[in-house]
Amino acid sequence: MNKKIMEEHRKTILLTASKVFAEKGYYNTRISDIAEKLGVGHGTIYRYFKNKHHLFDQLLNFVVSGISEIIKSEDPCVAVTIDDYYKQMARIGWSLFHFFAENRELANVIFYFEAISISRQDKRTYKRIENFSHTLEEYNAQYLQNGIQKGFLRKDTPVQETALVINAMVFEAIRRIFTLKEKDWNKSAQAWSKTILDLVTRGIYKRVNADLQSS
Amino acid sequence: MNKKIMEEHRKTILLTASKVFAEKGYYNTRISDIAEKLGVGHGTIYRYFKNKHHLFDQLLNFVVSGISEIIKSEDPCVAVTIDDYYKQMARIGWSLFHFFAENRELANVIFYFEAISISRQDKRTYKRIENFSHTLEEYNAQYLQNGIQKGFLRKDTPVQETALVINAMVFEAIRRIFTLKEKDWNKSAQAWSKTILDLVTRGIYKRVNADLQSS
Amino acid sequence: MNKKIMEEHRKTILLTASKVFAEKGYYNTRISDIAEKLGVGHGTIYRYFKNKHHLFDQLLNFVVSGISEIIKSEDPCVAVTIDDYYKQMARIGWSLFHFFAENRELANVIFYFEAISISRQDKRTYKRIENFSHTLEEYNAQYLQNGIQKGFLRKDTPVQETALVINAMVFEAIRRIFTLKEKDWNKSAQAWSKTILDLVTRGIYKRVNADLQSS
Amino acid sequence: MNKKIMEEHRKTILLTASKVFAEKGYYNTRISDIAEKLGVGHGTIYRYFKNKHHLFDQLLNFVVSGISEIIKSEDPCVAVTIDDYYKQMARIGWSLFHFFAENRELANVIFYFEAISISRQDKRTYKRIENFSHTLEEYNAQYLQNGIQKGFLRKDTPVQETALVINAMVFEAIRRIFTLKEKDWNKSAQAWSKTILDLVTRGIYKRVNADLQSS
């Protein structure tokens, strides 16, 4: 068969799999559930994927490489003005929102809930997820470090911890936005984005209080 | 008294179950794994729990009621000075840390990773988790609302979103702290606590920048 | 002519099938293994053979008719001198060696090991193999009977049993010779031939002992 | 459960498995066939044997150790008179008959037909069977060597080849005797034994002819 058609089929299967996984969870999804949803025989899926775990693996690949691409395209140390710095922060968040907007199911399945549970079965997958988490954290940490060096951020910012909690906020927001059924994610994504950026940059205390607090 | 012994056994089983679930994940844990770790016959577990899902259900109960107790004991609208307000925020976080310190496994397994995946099987459980999440969010939202009313927080703080991301940070911190094997969680918990409190109250921007930003 | 080409293809497939069967065994051979070795699509095989079992069936045909031809061309009662008798025995053995030399794979796969196991599935095949075994045995028995009648063999020779064990020796020898990879089977076949002929005619006892034994 | 009862069950399952394997062949036997014949659930079999191949493995063990015991109890070099030598030969054959008389199915299943085909799947099993075959051959070869040294056998006896064909005869006889349904194997075994012993010691030629032949 046409290589191109094969590739399309792979993608269709993968997409459907991610939907069913998102709906029922990995362990509660039968290969035949996916096949049924696709309207094909379950044997067909095995022509494209070695086994059930392989399906998950490919989805994981997709997320990992998608996000990797985003952070690769943004040098965490490039900003020289605080305005650039802020804009880059916003841009990266927005890219992530975009990525999951185009792959809504993945927000749910892969990212956070299923992945770690599944990876318990399989050392290799576990390592991959661990590495990926670490990469994300490290990336954010570099970004913060740069902010400190450039004098944008407070010197006493605990880099590692802050990197982690910021990531947590972003991914929680992603989960919220794309788990909801509403088609128009744009507006709510903007709200979330602003919330997180404001929280990160200014905190929620009124300034006068913040001054008192820090004095 | 027999009843008392029964209750002890239940707890022992539940504790062990949570450990094994934490280590292998719910779906990768066999009833016999738990029994083996307990050193009892696997039939015994069925004298205390109706089935495997029931074990999970009870663990969920435990977490839900534990956290519920914490928030019940802290009126989110009680603070009148900003100092009280800050201290309460710190105190609630610390109580959560304490709770998971005494039930380390629950931090990992139940609370974020497995729960939602498992609940996909079972509408009732799903609803419970949803409700509980909502409760936590609502509680935090009330707390923030109070902060605004009392004039501690900026008026433009988006209450719902902020409530959610703060929760996300806290639970991510909990997962980090108690997933690590180190016995002494106290010091790292303090670091995390400070990170989150600082981030929430002041943000990470230098004040001079923050002033510029907000002007 | 088309018919001719078809027939060639059939033979090529059959040859390859026998090789793969010999290597992996009937049940561990996939149709696609054979197709792959042939460098054709696996659907193609079904244009020449009804199904997998049919392939085996044809190979069995080939062996049966090949050996049948050999024994048909040698009247078991024709020898009148003991020299003729001996030479015929040698000649028949040698013809068998030749047949399997030209179809090495068949020595291994079909002929002893797989055939009976496969035929368990299929009454008709089972009967055929049984009949064929019987034919071989009967042929040899006639040959021995003739030897007794002509006064070449001891009168007390148990015809049926002897026929069987001689066959067993010959086919074991065939298996040994053609299972080995060495190209030059001629020399080793001669050794085996001599071993069996000597054993059959004289036994392995020293004559003086043989005399004692039989007295 | 009682260790003894467990062991009995294992044996019962193994026995039944060997019967079904003998009847239908390994690859045509479903685990559920064995379970059905036993009147138990098919899951039960997995409590006693890791998997289907393990069943075969244990049967192979049984045959290998049974036959090994027989040959271990008979030093192939012990005979000093030709009478001892002959008697030992008869005795060994008879022991083999006995062994398979008590395990009739094994004659069919394990010995020669299924074993090699099955072992194609599994290198380890293949090696074991190869080793075992080699052991048997070597044992017989030693026995023959001793016969030559002691002056019982002709000096020009080709030891390896003769060892092999004698084994082939014996195992063919075993297959014949125990594949038949008749309960009373004793008489036919005696006939076979005599046939083989006579063939081996004297050949089937009349003595006068043998003399001529060898002159």
Add this chain to the structure above:
DNA sequence: TATGAATGAGCTTTCATTCAT
């Protein structure tokens, strides 16, 4: 005619659950 994508019957195996002891 050749192909190989699609299919699903049919197998092995797992493991939560039951229940006789």
Add this chain to the structure above:
DNA sequence: CATGAATGAAAGCTCATTCAT
């Protein structure tokens, strides 16, 4: 009460076979 032997539903996966191209 505790046990663990027995069970069989239910899943993953294979591969001979079909048939549209």
